[in-house]
Amino acid sequence: xxxxxxxxxxxxxxxxxxxxxxxxxxxxxxxxxxxxxxxxxxxxxxxxxxxxxxxxxxxxxxxxxxxxxxxxxxxxxxxxxxxxxxxxxxxxxxxxxxxxxxxxxxxxxxxxxxxxxxxxxxxxxxxxxxxxxxxxxxxxxxxxxxxxxxxxxxxxxxxxxxxxxxxxxxxxxxxxxxxxxxxxxxxxxxxxxxxxxxxxxxxxxxxxxxxxxxxxxxxxxxxxxxxxxxxxxxxxxxxxxxxxxxxxxxxxxxxxxxxxxxxxxxxxxxxxxxxxxxxxxxxxxxxxxxxxxxxxxxxxxxxxxxxxxxxxxxxxxxxxxxxxxxxxxxxxxxxxxxxxxxxxxxxxxxxxxxxxxxxxxxxxxxxxxxxxxxxxxxxxxxxxxxxxxxxxxxxxxxxxxxxxxxxxxxxxxxxxxxx
Amino acid sequence: xxxxxxxxxxxxxxxxxxxxxxxxxxxxxxxxxxxxxxxxxxxxxxxxxxxxxxxxxxxxxxxxxxxxxxxxxxxxxxxxxxxxxxxxxxxxxxxxxxxxxxxxxxxxxxxxxxxxxxxxxxxxxxxxxxxxxxxxxxxxxxxxxxxxxxxxxxxxxxxxxxxxxxxxxxxxxxxxxxxxxxxxxxxxxxxxxxxxxxxxxxxxxxxxxxxxxxxxxxxxxxxxxxxxxxxxxxxxxxxxxxxxxxxxxxxxxxxxxxxxxxxxxxxxxxxxxxxxxxxxxxxxxxxxxxxxxxxxxxxxxxxxxxxxxxxxxxxxxxxxxxxxxxxxxxxxxxxxxxxxxxxxxxxxxxxxxxxxxxxxxxxxxxxxxxxxxxxxxxxxxxxxxxxxxxxxxxxxxxxxxxxxxxxxxxxxxx
Numbered sequence: 001x002x003x004x005x006x007x008x009x010x011x012x013x014x015x016x017x018x019x020x021x022x023x024x025x026x027x028x029x030x031x032x033x034x035x036x037x038x039x040x041x042x043x044x045x046x047x048x049x050x051x052x053x054x055x056x057x058x059x060x061x062x063x064x065x066x067x068x069x070x071x072x073x074x075x076x077x078x079x080x081x082x083x084x085x086x087x088x089x090x091x092x093x094x095x096x097x098x099x100x101x102x103x104x105x106x107x108x109x110x111x112x113x114x115x116x117x118x119x120x121x122x123x124x125x126x127x128x129x130x131x132x133x134x135x136x137x138x139x140x141x142x143x144x145x146x147x148x149x150x151x152x153x154x155x156x157x158x159x160x161x162x163x164x165x166x167x168x169x170x171x172x173x174x175x176x177x178x179x180x181x182x183x184x185x186x187x188x189x190x191x192x193x194x195x196x197x198x199x200x201x202x203x204x205x206x207x208x209x210x211x212x213x214x215x216x217x218x219x220x221x222x223x224x225x226x227x228x229x230x231x232x233x234x235x236x237x238x239x240x241x242x243x244x245x246x247x248x249x250x251x252x253x254x255x256x257x258x259x260x261x262x263x264x265x266x267x268x269x270x271x272x273x274x275x276x277x278x279x280x281x282x283x284x285x286x287x288x289x290x291x292x293x294x295x296x297x298x299x300x301x302x303x304x305x306x307x308x309x310x311x312x313x314x315x316x317x318x319x320x321x322x323x324x325x326x327x328x329x330x331x332x333x334x335x336x337x338x339x340x341x342x343x344x345x346x347x348x349x350x351x352x353x354x355x356x357x358x359x360x361x362x363x364x365x366x367x368x369x370x371x372x373x374x375x376x377x378x379x380x381x382x383x384x385x386x387x388x389x390x391x392x393x394x395x396x397x398x399x400x401x402x403x404x405x406x407x408x409x410x411x412x413x414x415x416x417x418x419x
Numbered sequence: 420x421x422x423x424x425x426x427x428x429x430x431x432x433x434x435x436x437x438x439x440x441x442x443x444x445x446x447x448x449x450x451x452x453x454x455x456x457x458x459x460x461x462x463x464x465x466x467x468x469x470x471x472x473x474x475x476x477x478x479x480x481x482x483x484x485x486x487x488x489x490x491x492x493x494x495x496x497x498x499x500x501x502x503x504x505x506x507x508x509x510x511x512x513x514x515x516x517x518x519x520x521x522x523x524x525x526x527x528x529x530x531x532x533x534x535x536x537x538x539x540x541x542x543x544x545x546x547x548x549x550x551x552x553x554x555x556x557x558x559x560x561x562x563x564x565x566x567x568x569x570x571x572x573x574x575x576x577x578x579x580x581x582x583x584x585x586x587x588x589x590x591x592x593x594x595x596x597x598x599x600x601x602x603x604x605x606x607x608x609x610x611x612x613x614x615x616x617x618x619x620x621x622x623x624x625x626x627x628x629x630x631x632x633x634x635x636x637x638x639x640x641x642x643x644x645x646x647x648x649x650x651x652x653x654x655x656x657x658x659x660x661x662x663x664x665x666x667x668x669x670x671x672x673x674x675x676x677x678x679x680x681x682x683x684x685x686x687x688x689x690x691x692x693x694x695x696x697x698x699x700x701x702x703x704x705x706x707x708x709x710x711x712x713x714x715x716x717x718x719x720x721x722x723x724x725x726x727x728x729x730x731x732x733x734x735x736x737x738x739x740x741x742x743x744x745x746x747x748x749x750x751x752x753x754x755x756x757x758x759x760x761x762x763x764x765x766x767x768x769x770x771x772x773x774x775x776x777x778x779x780x781x782x783x784x785x786x787x788x789x790x791x792x793x794x795x796x797x798x799x800x801x802x803x804x805x806x807x808x809x810x811x812x813x814x815x816x817x818x819x820x821x822x823x824x825x826x827x828x829x830x831x832x833x
Contacts, residue, residue: 031768073687077757082766102761125697128701129696131725132724136655139555140555241654244553274486275483280483285539286539288546341487344490344492348495
């Protein structure tokens with residue numbers, strides 16, 4: 001066990017097989033949460049396997065060395081666990097949030113699932129579920145727009161394909177191909193057990209050793225991730241059956257580990273969060289009921305997305321208004337009071353995050369994956385406090401948002417006209 | 420140790436406080452007991468326009484300055500409009516509670532409803548109604564609510580294009596004057612703050628705010644329509660919504676209904692997930708939930724699936740409700756009870772969740788109910804209780820809405 005600073009709430013440990021364990025002790029709460037981070041996601045797939053990471057996440061609930069799918073589901077529910085899993089471009093995460101007395105049982109169940117057996121009959125059944133999930137996503141214009149946005153901006157790179165995969169790749173996926181992917185990625189060196197809540201760290205480590213200690217080492221995630229080249233231009237996708245138009249202006253932005261990461265978040269908030277410039281100058285001008293700015297971050301790149309939804313006929317006006325705000329924030333210095341307001345809101349949000357083990361679990365997972373170690377609430381607050389008018393100016397020098405972007409337009413109207 | 424306090428304030432507000440030392444934030448919910456059911460029939464959507472514009476200007480400052488004042492203290496505030504109440508929620512650090520409360524009092528008491536803000540809210544509501552057409556699940560909920568609850572309780576917050584277009588500033592002001600008064604207000608506060616101080620601050624902030632006499636606590640009639648409706652829409656999936664009348668929160672059968680929801684849809688071992696998704700792979704999404712206006716209740720089942728699987732999905736949903744009378748197992752019931760108990764305890768670590776639960780208790784029971792008391796009701800539910808509930812709420816009384824490329828077969832589920 002690696003002792004951290006005496007006042008640190010964290011305990012870090014690594015099992016002989018390479019599985020890392022990160023524990024945050026929260027003595028004031030009644031519950032605890034545990035999760036396995038697997039450092040693999042859609043951008044680690046090959047084109048013909050698009051969607052395998054997400055499909056595999058489903059299959060981990062469908063059979064393990066000790067349990068069939070019914071026992072897995074029943075045992076989660078016997079604890080009254082708040083549980084689920086999610087897959088993104090860069091990671092897969094499985095978690096359960098339970099009463100403190102059940103945390104070791106929760107860890108055992110999750111650990112068993114991490115040795116999934118991929119039962120062939122369940123593979124076929126679950127394929128239908130995934131295809132339904134893709135169909136459901138296709139019925140949502142926001143989803144269609146986001147997929148199209150990444151398809152065009154990251155064209156030629158694994159970040160271009162959807163986490164769910166495509167209907168043909170999912171339909172064509174063979175169980176053996178998934179098994180190979182599983183064997184290569186779900187190795188202890190490529191996974192982290194994270195626990196937060198009212199727990200005794202030595203007991204958690206003992207439990208991890210008992211349930212995960214026999215896992216065979218298999219090497220860490222293949223270092224094949226390449227940095228994408230972000231494309232510029234205009235992309236239009238016409239889908240007649242939708243009523244509304246979504247337009248989005250997209251610009252390169254800070255990555256997760258960039259020193260200007262928090263500044264990028266602050267800019268998104270000033271430009272397009274609550275009580276933002278977009279809210280008062282676009283929404284309250286009646287141009288769009290939903291307009292905002294979002295910072296999308298990956299390990300080696302990022303996007304600043306300025307987007308809004310409107311009646312198809314209003315697409316030019318909305319796009320022009322967003323461009324106007326982008327130019328204004330780029331060329332007129334952001335006021336100190338705007339930066340301070342963002343910090344004040346973050347302070348409250350971080351205080352709330354410190355209350356609940358599930359919130360902390362997800363944040364620790366994020367920090368461990370992208371930065372290699374967890375940050376305390378105080379350390380995260382310090383990062384937010386470092387945002388300043390000066391750092392905002394530095395950000396725009398590196399990541400301008402008034403030129404070279406990618407305009408995306410999705411909806412019933414073919415606008416703008418493209419060659 | 421937690422302390423639960425209820426007090427009827429001199430100003431007219433009904434207050435519930437859960438004092439939780441050691442928390443880092445304070446959560447507050449102010450409810451005004453008026454909502455969509457109070458709108459004039461020709462002005463549907465009015466309550467939401469009032470909710471949207473009440474913070475767009477006060478006697479002291481304009482809407483942007485008011486938002487800036489909230490941001491200066493880092494307070495996260497939002498609002499909602501429901502069938503019988505409107506809610507104003509806030510989350511802030513303990514040292515800023517008084518300022519946050521006074522800002523709420525400022526806009527609730529001295530809103531100016533600027534003409535341009537009302538016009539923008541009406542324009543945006545019309546656009547939102549159009550955008551709703553692209554949200555299949557919300558559309559089904561809208562149409563099903565109308566069949567489930569009737570013309571008063573089944574209204575949609577956005578109203579209808581022709582009714583919301585009629586809303587003028589004078590209508591909003593009249594609605595506010597008529598309903599926004601301390602005697603129609605309930606306040607719930609949770610966090611590391613002394614209940615006596617909360618009471619003093621609220622009394623000071625809302626003294627003389629309209630009538631202090633209690634009002635707005637009678638229930639509206641529920642008008643359930645058992646029928647099947649299909650709405651054609653070009654989609655990849657068919658949306659299915661089903662409902663039947665349940666019971667009110669104060670009914671002795673309400674804990675049984677909660678457990679029934681747990682058996683059907685409490686987790687991945689729930690009947691619907693198991694039978695519809697896990698065993699047949701028919702859907703990605705399937706669920707059951709219940710909604711409760713004052714003294715009434717409605718049970719909902721929902722799923723979305725591709726059209727060729729819709730009839731089978733629908734039949735399975737109904738079969739699972741029917742079968743419960745015959746084959747509900749004790750371990751299923753135990754899991755449903757454990758789920759409710761455990762989730763109450765884990766979510767109890769979230770201050771905002773404690774506040775919201777107490778606000779609901781004030782609304783339905785007229786008092787903050789200790790979580791342990793409510794859980795004791797749930798623990799007392801037996802298989803016999805569930806069977807009796809199902810017997811008294813037969814699925815012969817169903818209301819169904821489907822939305823998508825094709826209607827269900829006439830014989831589906833019969």
